Amino acid sequence: MAKQTFEPAVTVYRGGIVETTHAAHIAVVDADGRLLYAWGDPHRLTLVRSAAKPAQALAVIETGALDRFGFDDADLALMCGSNSSEDRHVARTRQMLAKIAAQESDMRCGGHPPISDAVYRDWIKRDFTPGPACSNCSGKHVGMLAAARAMAVPIDDYHLPEHPLQIRVRHTVAQACGLPDEGVQWAIDGCNLPTPAFELDRLARLYASLADAADLTGAQGSGAVPARTAALARIYRAMTSHPEMVAGEGRFCTTLMEAFGGALVGKVGADGSYAVGVRASAQTARHTGEAGQRALGFAVKMEDGNQAALHAVVVEVLAQLGIGTPAQFEALARFHAPRISNTKGIETGGVSAKVKLAAQE
Structure with missing residues (x-):
């Protein structure tokens, strides 16, 4: 069977010379799970690792444990x-x-x-x-x-x-x-708990559901929505209100959610997976069309698990979707196009995301 090849999503340069390239898969969906844009294979079977934690936390909430x-x-x-x-x-x-x-x-x-x-x-x-x-x-x-x-x-x-x-x-x-x-499908994660694998667009759908739940609960109040919707909104609120607990000082997840001030939720998974849920706005409405202002979700998987390349792709997807302000992208600049320096602090190269999202029928 021939090995699949994909156009590089990220290129790392040193002295103007291509040093490494990194393949990625991207799926962008609306709140109903409809695939809007893609790069690579949006249906790649993906061990999402820690990006699954909100869904695992949903199970914990539904036992009544938090209350x-x-x-x-x-x-x-x-x-x-x-x-x-x-x-x-x-x-x-x-x-x-x-x-x-x-x-x-x-x-x-x-x-x-x-x-x-x-x-x-x-x-x-x-x-x-x-x-x-x-x-x-x-x-x-x-x-x-x-x-x-x-x-x-x-x-x-x-x-x-x-x-x-x-x-x-x-x-x-x-x-x-x-x-x-x-x-x-299930395997065992590095922390010794089961970890799921499913198609990448389903991870995007999960995060779109988190953002959509936050929209629905915000508009109607938690008492007016189904219990699961309220639980998903609770997870969204917790992660976006306490991004320092989701990752930590200087980490991408924390910086991303701090920069967007509750407008999106993001979570990394080990070995190059990432997912983002974006609440409905005039910016998302450009993509959801006749459905009006609806939430979006997207998921990324780096084929080689490279984290610097992963961060660059996530920010590039936001940029191509037009999600964010100049000030927000400035806060993420060191992740979007990081410069490479040597041990003397001399800049020797950089990282450049090359993805071009393709609209899906």
Whole structure:
């Protein structure tokens, strides 16, 4: 079988010479999941990794765990995040454990080097050995523990695919993406929990649903919409109100959501996946046509998992869709077209996104 080839989405230059190129797949959909624009293969089967966390958090909310244990929006944002293991992230994880009368030893994730270089330097200086509460997925794991408690099922093996909680999570994730249960494949993530795989446009649809729920709830109030819509809007509000809990200082997810001030939600997944949900506006209406002002969602997968290239593509998609102001793009400039410098601080090259979204019939 011939290997598929794709036009490079990102080019990295050094001294004006092409050093590396990076292929990407992009799907842009409306709030109904209709494919509007694409690049590469918008239906690529994709392990979305941590970009699935909002859908997994939806399952936690629907057990009643958040209300039962008094979790607030910052707690929910941490459940949806891939945090930098900053002191505020670790402290909140431990506070959440206390709310459910659980211990760090009950968490089935492991410690690892932090995403943040500043945190890593601090840990090295202190000869600190991270535990489960220091995981970038700590919030998701505490959320799963809380959900197991709310379901009155054992917490010892909450992470296993056959556990009643994970069976419920699988069903919820599939529904949130508009798929039957068998339409989602599953593997084991780096944090030891199941992680889903489905077509890329379904990830875009999930995030469009988050933004659409925020629009519907904002217009009608949470009491006037279905419970699931209210739960999706709650996730959107938590992530956009507390972007520092979704990632951390200087990270792309945090910077993106801070720049847009609640107009969009964004979340990374390991190895080059990303998804964005954009609330309805005059800017989205240019693409949703007769449907009027509706939310949009888009998802990106870098074929080689390169993160710098991923960030450049995400910002380029926003630019091509006309979503954002000059000030917002200025806040994202270091991600859109980062310059490459050597160890003496001399600029030696740069990164350039080359995607051109193609309208779909």
